[in-house]
Amino acid sequence: MHHYNPNFMDLFTKKVKRIFIPALFIAFACFSANAQSVGVEKNTTTGKQIQLVKRIKITGTITESTTGKALSGINITIPGYAAALTDDKGVFSINAPGTSSVLIVSGPGYQEKQVPLKGRTNIAVSLYEDAFNSVYDQALLPYGNTSKNQIPWAVSSFSTTDSWARSTETPDTYLQGRVAGVNVIRRSGTPSIGADLYLRGFNSLYGTNKPLYVVDGIIYDVNSYGSSLITGHATNPLADIDINDIDNITVIKDGASIYGTRGANGVILITTGRAKDVATKIDFATYGGFNMMPKQLPVMQASDYRTYLSDMLKTANLTDDQIQALPFMNDNKSNPDYFRYHNQTNWQDQVLTNSFNQNYQLKITGGDNIATYALSLGYTSNKGVTKNTDLTRYFTRFNANLNLSKKLTATANLSFTTSEQNLKDQGINLKTNPMYLGLIKSPFLPVNVLGNDGAISPNLADADIFGISNPTAAIQKIQDLNKNYRFSGSVGLNYDIAKYFKISTLLGITFDKVRENIFVPNNGIVHDTLSLAIATNRSGSNVQRLYSLYNDTRISYNQSFNNIHVVSVNLGARYNMSSSSADYGLGYNSATDNFVSVGNGVNLLRKVGGQEGDWNWLNMYLNTDYKLLNRYFLSFNLAIDGSSRFGTQVSEAMTVTNDNYRYAFLPSVAAGWLVSSEKFMADVKFIDMLKLRASFGLVGNDDIGNFNQDQYYVSQNLLGIEGLVRGNIANPGLKWETVRKWNFGIDVAILNERLNVSLDLFNNKTDGMLVYEPTISASGFPYAITNNGGMKTSGIDLSINGRLINKAVKWDLGLNLSTAKNEITQLPNNRLITTFGDASFLTEVGKAANLFYGFKTNGIYTSDAEAATAGLLSKDANGNLTPFKGGDVRFIDVNHDKVIDEKDMQVIGNPNPKFTGAISNVISYKRWSFDALITFSKGNDIYNYTRRALESMSGWENQTLAVINRWRANGQVTNTPRAVYGDPNGNSRFSDRWIEDGSYIRLRTLSITYDLPLKEGVIVKYAKIYATGNNIVTFTKYLGFDPEFSATSSIFSQGVDTGLEPQFRTVQLGVRIGF
């Protein structure tokens, strides 16, 4: 997409510079007047047609698609014109204003369907059941509901009918495999940890790549404020939404600039359940499940491990006698150390476990014609597969609709969720992560302290002579507690000012608090080194708060002109004020391991700190939708955004009078053509629906930091004197990132909707992308934050849904597939290298943003002679050169200078998948229904950090069984290098040895439901039994615990397997009863 003017944005901004909000209102008024006049014109021109075909009588039959049975009592309407019902033979007759009208067919228990007449006067329609995923379903959009076949934007919408059976999911993980274009990467197997979502790849290097979540019209803040004290953990705010409360999820994927500078990564609209009618309904469900311990990695047992140590130590400049004098080499039972070093401990058994989960849900809906309500309560408890971890969460939600007067209606949404989670460190925390310790801990060491005679003491063994903590101590004695609550409440008012005008406002507040307490004991855990002391034990506590106020007020205008022109205009403003704070305290060296709070630590060592964040966002918006003849759709959105985060001297931006505020001007436009409603398509009977779409829009990303545009100061201690120093280079020109999004789409439904295909091509281009631009050393700062980057992402979203069998057995098969190819277009110095967990990422113009950058290898030198012939030297961090020997890894010398150093690094992998997607299956037969969801990811590379630790063969860490193949003697052909203490030749450096194919295909969910037959008239309306399995089976070549994980949401950590708790298999049995 190089052909359009790169200053496109500027054309807009220059023209509209110095426009003020009142001007918008004037524009709006003109627009609506114009729209009306257009309508009148069209009316007169088409008046001829209307007169010619006036009051045409349309007849037809309505049948059920599966059985062919005639359906009686089905509604047929032409909105604003006529309505009819089918008789008991399924026959209807209705008057239509013309043969280009559209009939809307609906009935209780059946889908709603739009039938364009296309010149026909007799039609036959067959309907699917209510739950059928139809192209005529309603999508819940910010400005109202629209049927999917009339939307010109790239939007996916679905009702969450199966959420009852998936009680362990959070909204983000539940989205996995649901929508083409949304790549959901689960963070880990920790209960409720959630997922990182990439909607059509990514658009930013340092800004957020998370989509915007809007829950019941209120922006739902999913960021964490302050980092967790628990390594590898991040509180997932989305887990505070019970997925059983969700009715509908709509994903806006293209550049519909509805949410201005917060919509760069797409928008996910979540609508929670409300009462559908006034009758009181009670739903109760309970589930119990079993979590299965993940399959253990094959690490060595005591004898192989000791042989390995013996080999490795041979290279450590120790004599045979010194090696034999090590306590674990002694085989004499009378030696007091014998029993302490002759055990056979499976440490993975010590840290992993099978466990249980349970879940209760209660939902009551009802009301009267004045007010309806939906109340839901939930309790979930999930113990996870790491010992001594668990999650307990309580959900409450109250949604109400009030008809205050004929013209005034109100809504209320209140939700409060609280949770408490006992965790353990995960990821790169080599002293306290029990999973990691469970792999590397020497198998011949005991769990408990042993006497000289082998007698077992109840006390846990301390950290060992190898400097490795006791995994059991990490499990039993380390405390990692996370408590969290969130309150979200909103009140909305809607007032009908006039027939076509409505004014509405929505006011919401959010309180969120995360509190963490940690304690790492002295006994059993390796001590930490501080700048002033050795930390024997450590404690910490942490409080993160978020307060947010949100308002969305708008005037809406909606008018249909004889069903020919339909115009809708929304003009309004959104305001969001957020304030966050994070405070932490860290204490060290309390007198005993029983004093676990920060206050008990040594005064000198105690650390306190925190951060504050305040920002405001104002979004003024105009939305205009125009629909002609129910088949031509045009939509225009404009957002004018101001934010406290934007610099005061942003060039080429909108300003308001002479003050310092700068506004982002973000328009977007979309057009759709429902080709299938054209007359010339009347004969193409097998096509039910064919729609072409195109959209272009500008959206922004305001995740540029709260204060980076300003100069700020940070405290600095110099020789005991506290002072302030400059903390950054202020950039008053700092602005939002702008993403230009093109989208071309086609939606097709054929053979009476038996097969639905939707295909989208997209191209996103980010300008003004935030970068950390290197500065000259004289400035005293390594970098300045600027808008001097750019990238583009393009790809395809494809979704196919088909009803393969439509008899007594119904089988719906769905496939969705998405690709996103990223390329950096602009970067200071054209090149950037970042590191995460010993992995290096290359970001370079012309390449994808986050490629693994390391060394390529080509096997192992089989002999000293071979290594000498190759003549390569390894350069260490100090610049020392050492020659490679037999058994060393043969690294590729890219620049042929005979030295293996950083100049020989090259791209060795790409963590971004070539495509991702899912296959869904729903099979129903009589009272049985069977649901299987298969998700897959193809072509993503993984850096197996854990395996690197387990196969480096350079230290005391226990290793995998693969190191038995290590090189021992000249002439030995093997793929595993020799064991060398300290790895002087860097055999274990970041290379393609640790890069693995992370492709996988997984049977994510399998659930079977049986609807119990109940007698008429009993109080119970229905009762269903569910059996659900999660994460049943995974096909992958990946050697880690699990190929799906996300260490952080940064793109510079993707694909780095730091050793997070793996996803595990769960089976659940549950029952749901409705009264």
Added chain:
Amino acid sequence: MGNLKYRYIILLSLFIGLMFSACNKNWDNHDAVTDPILTVNLLAQINKNPDLSTFSSYLVKTGYDKVIASSKTFTIWAPTNAALAKLDQSWVTDTAKLKQFVGNCISYQSYLTTAPNPVLTIRTLNGKNILFTKTKFEEANIVTADRYVGNGILHTVDLAVLPKLNGWDYLNSTSTSIQKTFLQSLNYTYFDPTRAVVTGIDPITGLSIYQPNTGYFQGNYFLNRATVNNEDAKYTFVILTDAAFTAEKAKIGKYFTVNNPLNTAARNTFMSDSITNWNVVKDLAFVGDFSASLPDTLISRDSVKIHLDPSAIVETHKVSNGVVYVMSRIDYKMSSKIRPIVIQGENFYDYLNTSGTRSMLTRRNPFTNVDFREIYFHTMTIASYWVRYKPTLYNAAYKVYWVAVRDFSTTAVAPAVPVLFPQRVAFGTSALITTLPYTNVTILNYNEVYAGTYTASTWGITDTFLVANTTIVDGTNSIVCDYIKLVPVLN
């Protein structure tokens, strides 16, 4: 319909079964042992080789089979059946000896033939060191080399390499000789509290109470000086034939004759004999194994230069820590053995009293650029002030020299010349009667100054004095001394 249903069920169960069976083969591929030999331990590898069956049976007999099947790493130089057929049966029938022999073929850790450069000394499991080169294991040739298995390396050799005695054990294994008898007489017993068993703490003294008869170990004064019993050391150790030993004693005996008037004659005779013996044996062990090429001169720990004449070598014994020569004669210059005695001025034993000022001077000899220290006693208020030394003297005549550098008061106020002061050396007593004459200390003289001759009448510690002038005037009765040198007159 019924059939159809079953078909679906079968298909479904097949599908699910396939899924479960197909998963997690990755690790099996990744950690599959590529070389099956790596799952085999040394014992199994030896048992696989029919040519090592005898060695294998010896392993079982000695219990080493369990050791080499364990999870440490080992290197084995296994003699073939043919090699073991030549082994003296006495090594096989005596299990203790067999254990010694088999242990001699096994070491800890992996040693490949690539390791020696050119030769590697390796400790075997019986505690002996062996020499390993790229082609040889001690005197045996390596037949097949570098067979790696799971827990080490296997070489096969064409000769049963017997464990060797070390130098000390060899001496003890010989028949009675003067040297052996004397060296064994140097044994002593000592107590090492760190290795004694503590049974309690004395409540009164707070000291440890040790279990009787624990913590006692035997030492040997000769071994304290030359550790010919240390397997990790390398020694060339000379054992003199009785005739040679007697001749040596005769040669040096006169210098070690004790005529202490306080002793009985028998005791003087005994002491003379014992000291002479010690002075014979102390220069018979040389650090280093020189059997490969014997140099002209070997230097003992006391820097005595000894020439071992190959024609005087009666027997040569390769021992585990070097070589033992049984010799009929050793050659050296007497001046190398009976060497001048140098008494450093600052190493005095005591001095007359605290009168005067005592200084230690550190100076640089301008001719040699060597730093030296000397004593400078002055402003003494007593006549004939003395400083005493206690050197051990041979029973011999000596020429006495000193170095006394006077670099102070080198010029007096003109026209007067500096006042020279004399000093003298005295033996036995500071009195003038046994003394050498006064000799003036000249100015800025860095040379040895001859101070007379003295004949000692016994071997032993002899009081030696440096005596000041008989005056009490400042500047006339000072003492200056870098060192005193007693050069024995050898004949």
